[in-house]
Amino acid sequence: MRWNNFSIWRGRLPHWRADDVNYLVTFRHRRDLDESERQLLLRALLKPEGKKWNLVIVCVLPGETNLIFSVNEAPSGEPYELAEIVERAKTKTGKAIVKKSGERWPPFYNESFDRIVRDDDELEQRWQEILDSPVNHELAEDPEEYEFLWVAGAPA
Secondary structure: OOOEEEEEEEOOOEEEEEEOOEEEEEEEEOOOOOHHHHHHHHHHHHOOEOOOEEEEEEEEOOOEEEEEEEEOEOOOOOEOOHHHHHHHHHHHHHHHHHHHHOOOOOOEOOOOEEEEOOOHHHHHHHHHHHHHHHHHOOOOOOHHHOOOEEEOOOOO
16 A cells, blocks of 8 residues: 555554545553543543544543544645644643653653554444444443544544
């Protein structure tokens, strides 16, 4: 499979980038987030929606967060760097949590796992996995009942 403007960079994990693709991003939390913390994180992830990225689905679970999205172009004509968008949301939320809780460290690990969603079949499979995750983690009986799940086209 060929992607436009494909590149790889490496932190602790390899990160693939290309134009006009969907990404799956997962990041773990150092500890479980309570409801107010999950709400803060969800709001921070939704803030750049439509400007810097186009979210397909986002789910903030107590111990991890999963999302699928495509990245928009910056005014420079280059795509926004997805890690900057995700890390900004994690940093903003982490600072608010540290301020409120008095903890020494934000509850998020530094690096996120990201991958290019390869095709429509994988997009459907990963989307369904994220949609089902609140039920699979016994947080809700129906995904629609889980308030920290956001699906494109669904009421916010």
